[in-house]
Amino acid sequence: MLSIDRRVFQHFDWLLLGLVLAVLGIGLANLFSATQAGVEHGLPTEFRRQLAAVALGAVAVVVLLTVDYRRLERWAPALYAAALLLTASTLVLAPVTRGNRSWLVYGPLSLQPAEFAKLGLVLLMARWFHRHPPGLVRRLRDLFVPGLILAGPVAVIVLQRDLGVAVLTLLIGATYLLFVRIPARAWSVVGAAGLVALAGLWSYVFKDYQRKRILDFLDPTRDPLASGYQAIQSRIAVGSGGLTGQGYLEGPQTQLQFLPTQHSDFAFSVLAEEWGFVGCSVLLLVYLSLLVWGLVVASNSKDGFGSMVAIGVVAMLFWPAAINVAMVLGLAPVIGVPLPLVSYGGTQVLANLIGLGLLMNVSMRRYIF
Amino acid sequence: MTHLSGGDVPIDGRLRLFAALLGAIFAIFELRLFQLQVVEAQELRERALRNSVRTVRLEAPRGEIVDREGRTLADTRSARELSVVPNDLQRKEVTFAALAQLLERDVAELGERVGSPRGNARFRPVRLVGDLDYVQLARIETHRFALPGVGTHVRPLRNYPHGPLGAHVLGTLGEVRGDQLEKEAYADHRAGDVIGQTGLEAELESTLRGVAGGRNIVVDAAGREVEELERVEPEPGSRVVLTLDLDLQRAAWEAFHDVPDGEPPKMGSAVAIDVHTGDVLALVSLPAFDPNAFAGGIDAATWKALTGDEWDPLQNRAVQNHYPPGSTHKVIVAAALLEEKVITPQSRVFCPGFFRYGGRSYRCWKKEGHGSVDLIRAIQQSCDVFFYTYGVQLGIDRMARIAKGFGLGQPTGLGLSGETTGLVPSSEWKQRRFGERWYPGETVSASIGQGYNLYTPIQLAVSYAAIASGEQIQPRLVLRVEGKDGVYEAPPAKRHPVPVAPEHLAWVRRGMTAVVEEPGGTGMRARVPGVRVAGKTGTAQVVRLEHTEGMKEHEIPVRHRDHAWFGAFAPADAPDIAVGVFVEHGLHGSSGAGPVAQRILARYFEKRGMTAPVQAAAAPQRAP
Numbered sequence: 006m007l008s009i010d011r012r013v014f015q016h017f018d019w020l021l022l023g024l025v026l027a028v029l030g031i032g033l034a035n036l037f038s039a040t041q042a043g044v045e046h047g048l049p050t051e052f053r054r055q056l057a058a059v060a061l062g063a064v065a066v067v068v069l070l071t072v073d074y075r076r077l078e079r080w081a082p083a084l085y086a087a088a089l090l091l092t093a094s095t096l097v098l099a100p101v102t103r104g105n106r107s108w109l110v111y112g113p114l115s116l117q118p119a120e121f122a123k124l125g126l127v128l129l130m131a132r133w134f135h136r137h138p139p140g141l142v143r144r145l146r147d148l149f150v151p152g153l154i155l156a157g158p159v160a161v162i163v164l165q166r167d168l169g170v171a172v173l174t175l176l177i178g179a180t181y182l183l184f185v186r187i188p189a190r191a192w193s194v195v196g197a198a199g200l201v202a203l204a205g206l207w208s209y210v211f212k213d214y215q216r217k218r219i220l221d222f223l224d225p226t227r228d229p230l231a232s233g234y235q236a237i238q239s240r241i242a243v244g245s246g247g248l249t250g251q252g253y254l255e256g257p258q259t260q261l262q263f264l265p266t267q268h269s270d271f272a273f274s275v276l277a278e279e280w281g282f283v284g285c286s287v288l289l290l291v292y293l294s295l296l297v298w299g300l301v302v303a304s305n306s307k308d309g310f311g312s313m314v315a316i317g318v319v320a321m322l323f324w325p326a327a328i329n330v331a332m333v334l335g336l337a338p339v340i341g342v343p344l345p346l347v348s349y350g351g352t353q354v355l356a357n358l359i360g361l362g363l364l365m366n367v368s369m370r371r372y373i374f
Numbered sequence: 375m376t377h378l379s380g381g382d383v384p385i386d387g388r389l390r391l392f393a394a395l396l397g398a399i400f401a402i403f404e405l406r407l408f409q410l411q412v413v414e415a416q417e418l419r420e421r422a423l424r425n426s427v428r429t430v431r432l433e434a435p436r437g438e439i440v441d442r443e444g445r446t447l448a449d450t451r452s453a454r455e456l457s458v459v460p461n462d463l464q465r466k467e468v469t470f471a472a473l474a475q476l477l478e479r480d481v482a483e484l485g486e487r488v489g490s491p492r493g494n495a496r497f498r499p500v501r502l503v504g505d506l507d508y509v510q511l512a513r514i515e516t517h518r519f520a521l522p523g524v525g526t527h528v529r530p531l532r533n534y535p536h537g538p539l540g541a542h543v544l545g546t547l548g549e550v551r552g553d554q555l556e557k558e559a560y561a562d563h564r565a566g567d568v569i570g571q572t573g574l575e576a577e578l579e580s581t582l583r584g585v586a587g588g589r590n591i592v593v594d595a596a597g598r599e600v601e602e603l604e605r606v607e608p609e610p611g612s613r614v615v616l617t618l619d620l621d622l623q624r625a626a627w628e629a630f631h632d633v634p635d636g637e638p639p640k641m642g643s644a645v646a647i648d649v650h651t652g653d654v655l656a657l658v659s660l661p662a663f664d665p666n667a668f669a670g671g672i673d674a675a676t677w678k679a680l681t682g683d684e685w686d687p688l689q690n691r692a693v694q695n696h697y698p699p700g701s702t703h704k705v706i707v708a709a710a711l712l713e714e715k716v717i718t719p720q721s722r723v724f725c726p727g728f729f730r731y732g733g734r735s736y737r738c739w740k741k742e743g744h745g746s747v748d749l750i751r752a753i754q755q756s757c758d759v760f761f762y763t764y765g766v767q768l769g770i771d772r773m774a775r776i777a778k779g780f781g782l783g784q785p786t787g788l789g790l791s792g793e794t795t796g797l798v799p800s801s802e803w804k805q806r807r808f809g810e811r812w813y814p815g816e817t818v819s820a821s822i823g824q825g826y827n828l829y830t831p832i833q834l835a836v837s838y839a840a841i842a843s844g845e846q847i848q849p850r851l852v853l854r855v856e857g858k859d860g861v862y863e864a865p866p867a868k869r870h871p872v873p874v875a876p877e878h879l880a881w882v883r884r885g886m887t888a889v890v891e892e893p894g895g896t897g898m899r900a901r902v903p904g905v906r907v908a909g910k911t912g913t914a915q916v917v918r919l920e921h922t923e924g925m926k927e928h929e930i931p932v933r934h935r936d937h938a939w940f941g942a943f944a945p946a947d948a949p950d951i952a953v954g955v956f957v958e959h960g961l962h963g964s965s966g967a968g969p970v971a972q973r974i975l976a977r978y979f980e981k982r983g984m985t986a987p988v989q990a991a992a993a994p995q996r997a998p
Contacts (some may be wrong), residue, residue, distance in 0.1 A: 045610040140385060184388045237590070237603070244418025282411040286404060293400045300389050300396075312385065316392075327399055334406045 018368035021302070024295040025361050029059060031276070031288050038254050049207075058351035062358030068326040069362040073370060078135065078310045079365075083129040085154070087115050088125030091118040093161045094319050099341045112212070116242075119170045120356035123177055127317030127360070129154050130181055133312040141182035145191050151181065154298040169340040173324050180320035181313070241336050245278040252282030263335035273333040280322045288347075289330070296323050302368045316361040396499050424919055427568075429879060434584030435530045437611030439544060439574065439954055441620040442653070444851055446535055448544050448575075453531035454506040455512060457499035462523030462593075474658065476513045477503060504670040505531060505757045511880060512585045532568075532669035536620070538662035539627050542690035543618065543654075543790070545573015546668040553630030553732040568671070573690070573850065574614070575618070575790055581855055584611035612857035617653035617850060620640055620648055625977035626658045627969040630957075643691035644850075644937075645830040646974050649839045649949050651848040656787065656974060658831070661687040693731050693786075693793040696828035697956060701911030703823025705882050707765055708753060710776035712878035716768045719881045725759035732815045739913075753885030754895045756911060758822050765821025770812055773820065774800035777827075779873040780837040781846040787868070788832060788849045796833050799826035810934045823912060835954030838941040841883065842908075844876055845869045883908055887946040899968035900942055902976045904985040908946040909971065912939030913962050935959035938966030944975050945961035 033055065040049035048056075067204065079082070094117060110310035133151050134142075141147065155178035162171040279284050296319050322345050329344040331337035343350050345357045394735060439448040456477075466485075474481040479502075503510070506526065509861060514526055532547050534540075548571040550563045552705040559580075569583070570576035587608035592601040596685050611730065612944040626644040639660060639981055646656040661683070667676050673824075680688055711717045716874035727743035738758040744751070752760035765773065765982045777783065783798030799820060801876060819825040829837075832849065840846045855862040872879070886908035889897040896911045920984065938960030943949040953971045960966025979985040 031684055065983075124739050183392055185383050208591075240410065241418050241421050243407070243415050245421075246411050247415040248412055249418060251634050277407070277411065282407055285407050285411070287402055290401055293396060296396050297393050304389050316389075319392075323396065334410065335408060350796065357434075 006344045012373060013369050016369045016372055018365055021298055021303070021361070021365055021368055024201070024291060024298060025358075028288070028295060028346045029290045031291070032272070032344075033059070034253070034278075035272055035276045035347060035348055038279060039272060041254065053305060053353055055349055055354065058354040058356070061351075062355045065355065065359050066362035066365070069359065070182075070366055070369070074314065074363060074366040075370075076309060077128060077314075078132050078355060081125075081132040085125035085129040085157075088121040089157050089161065092122040092158060092165075094118070096161070096164055117350070117352040119158070119162050119165070119167065119174070120352045122161070123174055123282075123321055123358055124177060124359060126155065126158050126174065127314065127363075130318055131310055131313035133307070134181055134313045137183065138309055140186055142185040143187060144340060145187060145195065148182075148185070148187075151178070154178070169328075170341075173328070176324045177317065177320045180316065184316070192305075229292070236335055236339055239271055239274045239333050242271075242274040243334065246278040246281040246285075248282045250277075250279050250284055250328050253279050267357075268271060269343055269349045270339075271333060272331065273330055275314065276347075277333070296326075299364055301365055302371075305371050306367050307371050309371070311371075314363055317369050318364045321360050322357060385884060387675075412454065415783075428593055430589050432587035432589060432590055432606070432608045434586050434608035435610045437578075437582040437584065437857075438611065439582070440615055441610075441618045441623070443619065443798045444615070444619045445539055447616065447618070447702050448534050448665075450530040451527045451533040453504065454511050454524050454526050455529050456503040456506055456510075456524065457500055457501045458524050459499050460488055461490075464522045469524065471681060472517065472521060473502070473524065474516060477510055486704065490875075491966060498679060499525070499981070531733040532666075534665045535667060536624075537581065537664045539620075539661045540571075540618065540623055540658075542692065543573055543579075543616070543657050544665055545575040546571050547575055547959050548668055549671065555636075568669075572688075573790060576856075578852070581614060581857070582611040585856040590802070591773065592616065602718075609858065612855050614852060615650075615854040615856065617853045618938055619655045619978075619981075621981060622656035622977055623658065624655045625973050627660075628661045628778065628971065629973035631967065631975070636809055640957050640960060640970075640972075641685060641691075642955070642967075644955045644970050644974060645952065646691050646833045646951055646953045646978070647833040647835050647849050648819070649837055649843045649847075649943060649952050651784070652839075652849045652869070653853065654832075654849050654851050655796070655951065655978070657692050657851075659691040661891055662687050662946060663687045667992065683885035687779060690790065691956065692831045693790050694830075695789060696794050696796040696830045696833075697937050697939075697958075698825075698916035699823040699827055699829040699834065699913040700912035700937070700939055701758075701823055702829070702834060702910050702941050703827055704756065704761050705753060705886060705910050705941075706777050706780055706782070706837060707761055707768070707773060707821055707823075707873045708749060708885065709780075709872075709878055709884050710773050710972040711764050711768055712881060713776060713874045714768055714772050716764050717749065721764070722746050722756075723752070723763045725762045727759075728920050729759045729762040729818070731762065731766060731818055733967045734815060736818050749881060750885045750888055753882070754888035754892060756889075756896050761821040762818050766817050768816060768817075768821075769802050770817045771802070772819055773817070774798050775874060776804075777837075777847065780840045781829075782833055783839055786830075786832050786836050786849050791849055793832075794830055796830050797826055797828040824915065831954050831956040833954075834939065834956065835952050837951035838910075838950075841874045841879055841886070842952055843881055843941040844874075847872055862994075880923050885944065886910055889944070891946070894942070897940065897968055899943070899965060900940065900972040900975065902944065902972060902979055902985050905944050905975070905979045907942055907944040907972075907975060908949070909940060909942030909968075911962070911968065912941070913937070914939065916959065932959050937959050938962055940971045941971045941974065942971045944979070953976065 034054070036055055037049065037052050040051045082307045086087050130151060130245045132156060137147065155175065159174050162174055165171075169264055187229055251367070273285075273288075276288060280287075299322070300321035303312045303319070306312040306315060328337060328340070329348070332339055332342070343353050346354060377762050389591075436448075437449045438446060438450070440446055458469075470481050470484050470488075472477070477484075485504060489500055491498070506514070511526065514521070518524075532573045534544060550560060550567045550569045554560045554569075555563060560569075563712070570594040575582065585608060587606040589605040590597050590603040592603060594601055626646065629644070630640045630642065641660050643658065644653065647654050650829055667673075673729060674904050714720070724746045725738055725740075725744035727738050727739070727741050736758070740754065744755055744759070747755065747757050747760050748762075751757065774783075777798045784797050785793040785795055787793075799812075799816075804810055804812045804816075804826075816825055820827060823950055832844045836846065836849055847870065850864055850867050852864050853863060859863040889911070890907045890909050897907075897909045900907055900909050916934055916936055937958070938955075938957040940955040941953065943952040944957075953974050955967040955970045955974075957966040957970065976985055
């Protein structure tokens with residue numbers, strides 16, 4: 006069934022592609038600046054690896070576009086299970102890096118399967134909400150199955166002791182709640198009960214050392230002094246960018262490498278220092294356009310599965326982006342979450358490109374029934 | 375346009391809501407960017423040029439270790455270290471040249487230590503000198519402003535005021551290893567942390583360590599501190615009170631050094647324990663090393679010398695090695711003979727100087743024989759034939775059962791890692807180990823401690839304390855831990871009665887008293903004026919007799935010389951202290967090990983005013 010309808014290409018979403026390429030371009034240029042200091046000849050290793058991930062992602066997208074996304078609905082449970090298994094395998098196979106075990110390493114290749122677990126989650130959630138349109142979900146108990154679907158990857162990632170990614174995954178799954186019709190009263194009862202229970206447990210039942218232990222368990226890299234340091238450096242770097250920035254490859258904070266993870270979690274602060282308010286605004290605008298366009302694709306999709314996939318992909322990009330930018334700007338605590346397509350990280354780039362490939366797939370088949 | 379299959383409720387409304395939410399969040403980001411990059415830009419840009427923030431760790435002072443009378447065995451002193459931040463070095467060559475001159479060090483060596491780090495490593499201080507002396511410090515401070523990027527910092531450094539005295543009990547510090555960092559127990563540690571690696575420093579790591587603090591500081595372009603932003607105070611480690619008595623520890627140490635001029639100190643180990651409480655009052659192992667050499671990170675040459683030494687100074691001979699016990703084993707056999715009713719206290723044997731068994735002749739150490747001896751004389755003069763004769767009747771398995779009841783053949787549970795079990799052979803053991811049955815001829819040798827038996831020096835002390843008190847006691851090294859949450863007293867030592875009736879033990883003690891106190895005894899070198907001492911000598915053959923036969927003692931290579939043992943307790947009638955002494959290749963129990971036990975006992979009773987003071991002693995040397 007590889008004969009592809011000609012109309013598919015007539016309706017190819019060039020705007021979406023353009024926005025993706027813009028974000029990728031900004032990300033690569035920024036990564037080059039963040040990593041080139043001290044490299045005497047050739048391209049920085051991180052830059053080369055990122056380039057390879059982008060190329061791999063592009064191939065994956067092209068292959069993906071030849072398959073009608075509706076077939077993925079049938080494969081969703083299998084894909085979800087495979088991604089979950091791969092993620093769970095880290096618990097057994099992965100070495101502990103910086104206190105958590107979320108990487109699979111094979112020679113020079115390393116993979117963070119949790120990124121793929123998010124894709125699997127989106128596909129299976131989309132399938133379920135296609136079969137049970139969110140507009141018809143009116144009772145809390147209707148959410149039992151999607152709750153289970155979400156609990157799988159979240160539980161595995163918590164066991165990996167990767168707090169940031171666990172929260173992200175939870176948020177991506179929870180995004181679908183925006184579309185269900187459960188009365189506010191039910192929510193407030195559940196929310197209040199949960200909060201009271203948690204707060205009571207936290208402040209009355211647990212002792213100090215237990216609280217510390219729980220926090221340490223959830224995030225072994227927790228270190229107030231270290232995160233304080235990063236927050237200050239990040240603020241200085243962003244602020245010193247000023248209106249128009251210090252110039253590409255010119256940011257003193259960046260080039261002197263004051264930020265320990267400037268090419269990954271703090272990539273945005275490099276951009277802020279070198280390109281200033283103008284540069285940041287451009288990236289944020291491109292990002293916002295990409296996300297809103299994703300929602301337009303959801304709206305225009307010819308079927309519920311397409312809509313739900315599009316919503317999931319938007320959520321997959323939005324939450325890490327928002328948390329990352331908020332962290333760099335000092336609006337959120339320091340947790341290790343990359344900025345999609347901009348931060349260094351091959352798995353992240355690959356998974357997000359596949360997600361965007363899904364979005365293109367939905368978009369270009371919007372007229373085909 | 376809404377195309378929802380199956381559903382009749384449109385989602386467009388919610389999509390618009392989502393889009394609005396996205397817009398709002400991005401608007402907040404824009405506002406924040408505006409605030410940082412336009413409103414506060416000037417100030418932050420100046421800070422970027424002028425300042426940079428560093429995180430500096432505040433090490434928690436390691437807990438003090440003191441002896442039972444509160445005298446310091448290990449504490450922490452302030453050392454001044456000199457380090458450079460590679461990034462802040464402005465004219466590297468000039469600075470290094472100056473430093474080399476001020477520190478009287480080689481320029482090339484300094485350059486090599488610092489190297490040319492990249493990335494974040496450029497901001498990490500590199501330590502050049504761990505412990506500046508006063509003159510160096512004064513010179514550096516005088517030229518401070520000519521040395522950008524160079525800094526001196528106070529850091530706590532472990533200090534062992536008595537050097538090698540007690541080295542094997544206290545142990546050593548060292549940088550945490552990669553394999554340790556992966557363990558749960560070291561979750562709070564980071565690469566580069568110095569932790570206890572051996573001895574009590576390692577066993578009590580979590581108690582002694584405390585909790586590190588830290589501070590975020592602002593430094594200027596030259597790496598000098600400008601301002602402190604945040605500070606978390608460290609929590610010091612707990613103070614540990616040991617059971618050791620520094621005076622006895624020193625007496626034992628000196629006894630091993632009491633050799634004719636020009637000869638190396640004796641090697642081996644001595645352990646003294648309180649018979650009633652199990653408190654280890656002294657524990658030495660020689661050759662020793664100076665734990666101060668490890669405190670600030672051991673240098674390669676010293677490490678190589680220690681590990682390459684054929685006599686292995688790092689080994690704690692008191693617990694980590696075991697040796698054939700020789701005749702010290704006879705008192706255990708004596709207790710077993712009485713308990714198993716093989717003999718009465720009056721049983722006699724005629725010793726012609728040899729014992730025939732199974733077509734072989736086993737000789738007594740005294741060629742001309744002891745004549746007719748009873749149990750008391752047999753112990754006093756260490757008659758081999760007496761124990762050959764009845765040992766064979768007792769049999770190896772009954773012998774083993776009683777020996778185990780005295781704590782032999784099992785770790786004593788002292789609380790130092792790497793404690794070896796020693797060995798109490800039995801027929802079942804031999805079957806398991808060699809797949810062979812036990813031969814009665816082997817019982818003959820085992821009766822005088824010359825077979826498969828192996829003791830650790832601490833086992834000797836524990837088993838002799840059990841003869842003295844009737845109880846096998848678990849020795850302990852820690853008396854008390856004094857932390858910020860209060861004082862924790864060590865629980866009373868675990869103990870259980872030995873499987874020998876008190877009246878039988880009394881006969882063994884009478885024999886042991888005769889060893890030291892009566893003419894003709896082998897242990898007269900352990901006499902302490904004013905106190906009656908009970909003991910037993912042991913001489914353990916290291917190589918077969920043929921190798922050394924006919925040689926003068928001093929001609930025998932050190933490696934082939936016999937080991938010397940002496941176990942004792944005192945006062946003989948109501949014992950308070952038991953001592954186990956092992957002198958490696960010390961030739962004779964009586965002359966090699968006896969005087970060491972004497973020295974420890976004399977010091978113990980001198981402190982109680984029961985005997986006259988011995989001559990004033992010299993302090994131990996610091997070098998290993």
